[in-house]
Amino acid sequence: MPELPEVETVVRSIAPHTLGQTIQHAELLSQRVTRGGLRRTAAALRGAVIKNIRRRGKQIFFDLDRGVLYIHLGMTGKLLWDALPGKYTRAVFRLDDGTLLYDDVRQFGRVEHFARTPESLDRVGPDALRVDFEEFYGRLKNRKGSIKPLLLNQAFISGVGNIYADEALFAARIHPRTSAHRISERRARELHGQILQILRAAIEHRGSSISDYVDGAGERGAFQQLHCVYARAGEPCPRCGSPIRRIVLGQRGTHYCPRCQRA
DNA sequence: TCAAATGTTTGATC
């Protein structure tokens, strides 16, 4: 669920509460989410000071005075400030002025402590908001597969997920099955620009809440109201009125306008 | 009641 705009919104909503605070107590509750060991991780976090909070793609890094707390929300992860723990609470961080909870129904997310930012997690591609066109096109033009799965590949660029991939391809009028290396420089420029524009607009609207996404204060986003194609199969295309089509591409639901986005 | 779908990543295989 959480893609770049949602993760950015979460970071912004919890940063003011957590920056500079000390982790008085940490409790890790899920082996699946915290593979580094529940007790080891809790012990490593206890007493650490939060110096900085960063986002790269969909990854969140709390820089500590001793290592880093890494959080990935997966599909259903939530970071909540001063909320009540529930059935799906997987980690509890008691800070000086309140409590930060990590809730995650499906447990595809991760909460880990690292002594330093590890290489493997750092191997994601450039952040989708910071990649310039030269680099974007350079990485794109020799790729063999379809453009849609490539946009979802975090090693290509990081931050774009299923919603924003579909919306960006619609805005750029590119069929999701188009081979990446067959996209002209001109059309690639349009796509790059639309990715930036859509991600920025989504952040302004505090993300997309399709089912259960909320920010650190438990607030839903509003950008889902502005989706043109995502989860709108059968509805008229806002540009030409043709019914939006849904196919499966790279095992993911893919939404597009068959008239505006020609193969 | 059951099958299918859900925004994520990882790891196996060719």
Added chain:
DNA sequence: GGATCAAACATTTG
């Protein structure tokens, strides 16, 4: 390496 596919999990939707 790059592309493809199954799997991890729990809930909701048709």
